[in-house]
Amino acid sequence: MARAHFNYATFLDKLNNFKKAATEYETAIQLFKQEKNLNLVLFTDANYHLSEDYFKLKNFEKAHYYLKEYTLQNDTLTERQNRSAFTDAEAKYQTEKKQKEIELLTTENKLAAANQAKQRNLFVGLFFIFLSGGGAVFYAYKNKIKTAEKLKEINQLKSRFFANISHEFRTPLTLITSPLQSLQSTKIDEDQKQQLHLIEVNSNRMLELVNQLLELSKIDSGSLKLILKEGDFRSFLHSILEPFTFHAHEKNLKFESTVDPREQVYYFDKDIIEKIVTNLLTNAFKYTPENEGINFASSIVENQLHLIVTNTGSDLTEKDLPKLFERFYQKNENQQGIGIGLALVKELVELYQGKIETTLIAGVLRFSVTLPLQMDSSNAVVVKTEIEDRTITETNENKNSLPILLVIDDNPEIRKVLSSIFSNTFQVLEAADGEKGLKIAQKEIPDCIISDVMMPIMDGLLFTKSIKENELTSFIPVILLTAKTSDEAHLDALKSTADAFLTKPFNHAILKETVTQLIQERKKLHQRYSKELILKPLDIVINSIDERFLDKLQKLTNEQISNPEFSAEEFADKMGMGKMQLYRKLKSLIGLSVTEYLRTERLKAAAALLKKGNGNISEIAYSVGFNDLSYFSKCFKEMYHCSPSEFSKRETEN
Numbered sequence: 297m298a299r300a301h302f303n304y305a306t307f308l309d310k311l312n313n314f315k316k317a318a319t320e321y322e323t324a325i326q327l328f329k330q331e332k333n334l335n336l337v338l339f340t341d342a343n344y345h346l347s348e349d350y351f352k353l354k355n356f357e358k359a360h361y362y363l364k365e366y367t368l369q370n371d372t373l374t375e376r377q378n379r380s381a382f383t384d385a386e387a388k389y390q391t392e393k394k395q396k397e398i399e400l401l402t403t404e405n406k407l408a409a410a411n412q413a414k415q416r417n418l419f420v421g422l423f424f425i426f427l428s429g430g431g432a433v434f435y436a437y438k439n440k441i442k443t444a445e446k447l448k449e450i451n452q453l454k455s456r457f458f459a460n461i462s463h464e465f466r467t468p469l470t471l472i473t474s475p476l477q478s479l480q481s482t483k484i485d486e487d488q489k490q491q492l493h494l495i496e497v498n499s500n501r502m503l504e505l506v507n508q509l510l511e512l513s514k515i516d517s518g519s520l521k522l523i524l525k526e527g528d529f530r531s532f533l534h535s536i537l538e539p540f541t542f543h544a545h546e547k548n549l550k551f552e553s554t555v556d557p558r559e560q561v562y563y564f565d566k567d568i569i570e571k572i573v574t575n576l577l578t579n580a581f582k583y584t585p586e587n588e589g590i591n592f593a594s595s596i597v598e599n600q601l602h603l604i605v606t607n608t609g610s611d612l613t614e615k616d617l618p619k620l621f622e623r624f625y626q627k628n629e630n631q632q633g634i635g636i637g638l639a640l641v642k643e644l645v646e647l648y649q650g651k652i653e654t655t656l657i658a659g660v661l662r663f664s665v666t667l668p669l670q671m672d673s674s675n676a677v678v679v680k681t682e683i684e685d686r687t688i689t690e691t692n693e694n695k696n697s698l699p700i701l702l703v704i705d706d707n708p709e710i711r712k713v714l715s716s717i718f719s720n721t722f723q724v725l726e727a728a729d730g731e732k733g734l735k736i737a738q739k740e741i742p743d744c745i746i747s748d749v750m751m752p753i754m755d756g757l758l759f760t761k762s763i764k765e766n767e768l769t770s771f772i773p774v775i776l777l778t779a780k781t782s783d784e785a786h787l788d789a790l791k792s793t794a795d796a797f798l799t800k801p802f803n804h805a806i807l808k809e810t811v812t813q814l815i816q817e818r819k820k821l822h823q824r825y826s827k828e829l830i831l832k833p834l835d836i837v838i839n840s841i842d843e844r845f846l847d848k849l850q851k852l853t854n855e856q857i858s859n860p861e862f863s864a865e866e867f868a869d870k871m872g873m874g875k876m877q878l879y880r881k882l883k884s885l886i887g888l889s890v891t892e893y894l895r896t897e898r899l900k901a902a903a904a905l906l907k908k909g910n911g912n913i914s915e916i917a918y919s920v921g922f923n924d925l926s927y928f929s930k931c932f933k934e935m936y937h938c939s940p941s942e943f944s945k946r947e948t949e950n
Contacts (some may be wrong), residue, residue: 298327302338305345314349321346340369472499520647522676524563529601530555531716533594534709536570539800540577540592542750547581550589560596562669563678566804568644569667573603575637576663580607596669601650603665610661617654641665649673698723699743699815700880704733704759705777706751714746717804718811730754734762737769741880743818744811749778764793767845768877773814777802818887845881853897860923864890898922899935906944913940 305320321342328339347362476499480492537553544551573592580590588609595602612620621642645652650667671678701722703714706729715724725740727733730747731754737745745763749756756776763769773795796810852870856862867890868878875890882893898920905916914925917940922928932940 298324298331299335299338301327302342305342309345309349314352318346318349318353321349336369336372340366340372343369522565522568522648522673524565524671524673524676524678526561526563527566528712528716529560529562529564529594529596530557531709531713532566532569533573534707535713535800535802536573537577537592538707538710540581543581544590548586549581549584550587552589552591554591554593556595562596562599562601563671564601564667564669565648565676568648569601572641572644572665572667573605575641576603576605576665579637580605580661583607583610585609599669601665601667601669603667604662606660606662608660610656610659612656612661614656617656620654621652647675649675700725700740701811702727702733702737702740702742702745702747704728704730704745704747704751704756706748710748710777714807717808730756730759730762733759737763737772738766739877741769741877742772743815745772745774746807746811747774747776749776760794768873768881770845771818771881773811773818775807775810775814853894856921857898857901858919858921860921862894862921864894867894894921895931896935899932902928902932902940903936903943906940907947909944913944916940 301320301324305317305324308314308317308320325339325342325346328334328342343362343366347359347366350356350359350362472495476492476495480489480496484492533555537555541551541553577590577592584590584607588607590607591605593602593604621638642652645665645667648667650665652666653664655662655664699722701718702725703711704727705711705714708728711726711728715726718724722743725736725742727736729751733745733747734754736742747756747759751759754762756778760774760776763772763774774793775796775798776794777798777800795814798807798810848871852867856867864879865875868875871878873881879889882888882890886893888896902916902920902922905911905919906913911919913929917925917928922931929940932943936943938946
């Protein structure tokens with residue numbers, strides 16, 4: 297009914313019958329309000345049209361009233377429409393969401409099935425890839441093992457080849473040098489002498505290369521290890537540098553060395569460091585022109601040994617530096633090659649886990665070596681310092697009971713090195729020149745003497761001659777040390793009647809063994825002398841001086857053998873010596889003190905008389921200087937392990 301009034305009012309508006317239309321709109325509005333389900337859209341439109349009709353009828357009050365109603369109803373309608381639209385949108389969203397979830401679930405199921413199939417295929421593929429890859433890796437690893445073993449075998453073969461060929465070189469070198477020495481000893485002219493000298497120089501060079509090849513073969517085979525022993529670096533380096541000072545003087549070169557003055561004791565490999573220093577300096581001396589300079593410096597900072605060798609006048613260029621450590625590198629065809637000395641240095645530095653650097657600035661070639669002074673190196677054997685086995689003399693808490701060693705050298709560092717080597721087995725006496733050494737030798741009568749050759753005031757050759765020609769000291773073994781390596785120097789040393797000759801830098805072990813052997817030879821004489829009735833003092837002859845001494849000793853003994861009051865002091869006085877001098881000479885020569893010697897000679901004479909049956913035991917005892925029969929019997933039994941009567945009976949039966 298309300299809709300009919302609304303439609304009729306709309307028709308009247310079209311006829312411009314606004315008054316009647318307004319009445320119909322009011323009726324429709326009243327009817328709309330009475331409806332249960334209000335048609336809010338038509339109700340709102342009715343208020344709007346009614347407001348327009350009253351405006352046209354100029355009833356502004358009602359027009360305003362119905363406009364407010366329209367606005368209020370329109371807001372309500374808009375809100376409802378919005379709510380409805382939101383509800384519709386929400387419903388549509390939820391529907392679409394569920395649809396998408398269903399589609400997604402369906403897709404996921406399809407993808408899951410597809411992924412399962414793919415994973416299954418991938419697993420199978422990966423399995424075959426892993427199987428083939430594992431087989432390839434295993435095959436490659438097996439080949440790598442074979443290659444490594446082959447390389448190891450090749451290296452071993454190479455090392456053996458170098459070692460064998462090096463040893464083989466020694467035989468022809470010996471066959472070259474032997475006739476060479478014979479030719480040099482004959483009368484030849486100056487030209488021939490120079491040619492022979494050239495052969496000698498190159499033979500020695502070949503021998504040096506052979507030794508270096510042997511060292512490199514040891515390194516290549518991995519058999520060379522660091523042998524770390526405790527020592528004083530300062531003294532050790534001074535002992536290496538001394539020969540180069542002499543060499544520089546011969547070649548007219550300026551050589552300066554700077555060694556840290558502090559006494560520093562570390563564990564280090566003396567042999568390897570000696571080879572590094574010697575090869576670097578030898579290379580510097582070899583390629584430094586006359587009147588140019590060579591410098592050596594060493595320092596220890598934070599357990600790192602730093603060695604620097606520089607030489608001026610080098611004709612090398614920057615491009616030559618990386619090739620210096622190549623074996624037998626030659627700058628050009630007209631210049632001598634470097635050989636393997638520097639290559640050996642590099643290998644030894646790497647073995648020491650150190651580093652070596654080379655620089656060239658304004659013609660000054662510089663080698664810088666840094667070596668770690670540590671005991672935890674993986675390729676090192678540490679030899680802890682222990683009390684040495686005293687093979688030369690029996691251990692005795694009293695230092696004065698040790699044998700005496702006299703060291704003579706004008707270099708205090710060399711004397712210190714030698715003293716440190718023998719400090720546990722000898723009383724070491726020192727002298728700075730041959731003249732002072734001779735005075736000490738005559739006073740103290742040492743058991744052995746080590747002397748330098750080149751010394752001021754009195755050199756080692758003259759000193760040795762003076763020692764050997766003096767009856768007081770003639771028996772003392774003398775070892776000469778020299779920086780000269782020529783055969784002439786060796787020959788001069790032997791002509792001076794030196795017992796041994798060693799070149800600097802000397803090997804400590806060889807020097808110790810040389811001293812030991814010389815003194816052991818004396819001990820053999822002691823043992824020979826102690827054999828009763830087999831050997832007499834005159835049978836122990838070292839040289840003509842000692843023979844005269846023993847002859848004089850024997851005569852004096854024979855003269856005084858029956859004198860029980862003949863003392864050691866009187867014996868020394870009649871021999872023209874001091875008591876201690878005679879004691880030291882007898883002790884070293886026959887191993888007995890003066891008193892022991894007299895007693896032994898009396899017992900020997902008594903044994904000879906008993907053997908011949910000349911007199912009874914008491915008569916014989918008194919005739920050889922014993923005035924106490926019981927003491928005679930006691931001493932005789934200690935020497936011959938039987939009583940005088942048993943000895944006489946046994947000799948008579950024989």
